[in-house]
Amino acid sequence: MIHNHPNTTICLSVPPVLQIDVIPSIGCLGVFYLGAFRFLRHGEAMVQEGYKKYNGVIFRVPFLSRWGFVATGPALVKEIFHTSDDILSLEETVYDDPHHIQSAVMHFTRTLGRRVPEMRDEIVCAFDEILGATEKDWNPVPVLSTIMPIVSRISNRLFVGLRLCRDPEFLKFSMQHTVDVVVAGRLIGFLPNFLRPIFGPFISSRKRNMREAIKMLGPLVAERMAMLDEHGTDWADKPNDLISSLLEIAQSNQRNVYSIVQRILIVILAAIHTSSIPLREEVESVVEKDGWTKVALDNMHKIDSFIRESQRMNGLNCLASARMVVHPDGFRFSDGTFLPSGSIVNVPIRAIHHDPEIHPDPEVFDALRSYNMGASTSNSNLESRTSKHRLVTTEPTYLSFGHGKHACPGRFFAAAELKLMLAHIVMTYDVKLEIEGVRPPDQVFEIFRVPDPKAKVLFRKRKA
Structure with a gap:
């Protein structure tokens, strides 16, 4: 029997396992777990192989605990981003009520223009002290062990304020919490579903981290709640940080220390987890005109292009934008491919970002690729030309921040932070690799690609 649903078709008759069997697979000839263990070491290459063989359709790859489905081609990728949430949904997180967090981040983002001087101040201090x-x-x-505390300080300056962002104990905790969540999430993900409730609590450090976070953040949150109860949403010298945003839009059942601290940790997790002469010239020009302001950041088009190209070339995942089939009757794509409820479908972000049909010479780092794409249009207005290819602009061929209605709501803060950091670096330092022109190879595991943690970059302060 076929049941029609807005934007899709639900199939109720053919057994799901038989429908999965007709979907082409990569790396699993015979024993499933042999393919799954191969995917641990060669996941990126296997996804790339599937993209080349089956571009335009859905294929599957063997994760340790389940099949992972990969949608390719513009039409299928578009369906993932535009199908309603009651059919294809973002995977459930370990925390509840993501809508409160998203709303708080959006509320926080609206005040970003007023926060640029604070970010700039923390960048200068952090680089001087740590570098x-x-x-x-x-x-x-x-690089990695140096940049993480710098990013943590800048982010937490806006999240929890000046005192805590420079507190060594809190700085260490916020970075370790990020690592703990990522590692525990992957380890639990390797387990079959029926074992996760049994072993998950022993793997996860969530309860321990919450106790530590409440010890450090609890007094500050409680103090802010008391001020809010006494004065309402406005008072003299009221901090304009994430805590204020979370408290102001929280429902009554969410306005407690535990809930607010929990949500701060989620945002911290998301935040800490990116050709010098033309860049310097641009920074000097816009800062001379507008100072270190949001307006200046918006006019740093070459800086923007450089970071966007870096994200395209060296993204952390080869699969992204995961969606779970949550409709009990499953989901049928427009090409007829059926996925049963509980299936998770991904987009091959690295393969798309390195597709020569989409990005010419994809293995060449072209710092001004996006800038020149905007400059090549006929529109005479620079802002209009470049807006389509800005760092925060998402599209089906550039997915570093996702796409569609679930695009990362924190990307505006992340972009401002990255642009301020890069602008500070090119204005303050000369930089070179240990081996001239040779980027240290990344480390690749399953779907992840990370820079070599031992890799070093050489810095020297520019003469004033």
Whole structure:
């Protein structure tokens, strides 16, 4: 029997397992778990193989606990982003009520223009204190272990304020919490569904991290709640940070220390987890005109293009934008492919970002690729030309922040933070690789690609 539903068709007759069997697979000839273990080491290559073989259809790859489905081709990718949430939904998170968090982030983003001076101040302080570069000598800096505390300080300056963002104990906790959640999530994801409730609590450090977070953040949140109860939403010297945003839009049952701290941790997790002469010229020009302001950031089109190209070339995942089939009767794509309820379908983000049909010379890092794409249009207005290819602009061929109604709501903050950091670097330092022109190879595991944690970049302060 076929049941019609807005935007899709639900199939109720053919057994789901038989319908899955007709979907082409990669890397699983015979024993499922052999293919799954191969995917742990060669997941990115297997997804790329599937993209080349089956572009335009859905294929599957063997995760340890289940099949993972991958949608390719513009039509199917579009369906993923535009199908209603009661059929294809973002995977459930370990925390409840994501709508409160999204609303708070959007509320927080609207005040971003007023926060640029604070971000700039923290960037200058953090780089000076953590980098330790001088004008005389090149200073080799381990990138990952250096950039994480810098990003953590800048982000937390706007999330929890000046005092805590520079507190060594809180800084260490916020970075470790990020690592704990990512590692635990992947380990639990390897388990079959029936084992997750049994072993998950032993793997996850969530309860321990919540106790630590409440110890450090609880007094501040309680103080802010008391001020809100006494003065309402406005008072002299009221902090304009994430805590205020969370409290102001919280429902009555959410306005408690535990709930607010829990949501702060989620946002911290999301935030901490990116050709110098033309860049310097651009930064000097816009800062001279507009100062270190949101207006100046919006006019740093070459800086914007550089970061967008870096995200295209060196994204962290080869699969992204996961959606779970939540309709009990499953979901049938427009090409006839059926996925039963509980299936998870992904978009092959790295393959799309490296597709020569979409991005010419995709293996070449072209810092001004997006800038030149805008400049090549006939529109004479620079802002209009570049807006389509801005860092925060999502499209089916550029998915670093997702796409559609579920595009990352925090991308505006992330973009401002990254642009301020890069602008500060190109204005303040000379930078080079340990081996001139050779980028240290990434480490690849399953669907993840991360920079070599031991890789170093050399910094030297520019002469004033």
